[in-house]
């Protein structure tokens with residue numbers, strides 16, 4: 001199975017008050033380190049890079065330019081890109097002038113990171129076909145904002161000339177919406193991977209937010225990666241999926 005690992009970067013820090021109100025989410029040690037300013041609980045990008053590097057894995061980070069000043073992580077992101085990670089736009093949708101905001105966000109991101117933006121995931125997964133048309137017009141090659149359940153497939157499909165890479169599992173759905181405990185969530189994801197495989201799917205895309213890496217729930221990412229690696233799956237970035245589809249033409253085209 002091709003496993004695509006992705007991380008959205010919705011925030012990289014929170015006010016102390018916010019952290020203290022949610023102290024139950026964290027281990028005592030991590031919380032203490034945060035309060036002593038030894039480590040920021042909400043910025044785990046470097047740790048995720050180090051973890052993935054231990055498995056020789058490269059993933060895709062979707063980073064916004066509207067939710068916090070990107071300056072704070074530009075160096076980290078540039079280093080990650082130099083070492084083979086993919087960084088793409090976490091597009092923030094606004095109903096007024098969505099097209100000009102896309103151009104604005106994309107251009108700024110490209111300028112700051114020195115890369116061409118070809119992929120998008122919309123913040124809060126606010127996606128529809130009209131937006132896909134806007135993305136296509138702006139030269140975007142792929143989007144990964146639909147859940148697999150919306151498209152009834154785990155494999156990538158073309159919609160409106162955009163390659164859609166459906167999200168198979170997202171941490172926020174498991175822990176926020178379905179209130180799973182960590183043990184069950186791990187089993188659930190592993191079951192979902194083998195179920196997808198048994199039904200003939202080739203691709204399985206996982207979204208774990210970077211800010212949840214030390215939180216109850218999101219912190220199973222370490223164990224998840226270990227178990228997936230143990231099963232011998234092949235790990236891809238979203239751009240690799242696009243390349244495979246481009247070369248083999250395996251993706252289905254959906255009528256709009």
Ligand SMILES: [Zn+2]
Nearest residue numbers: 008010123124
């Ligand atoms: Zn987001």
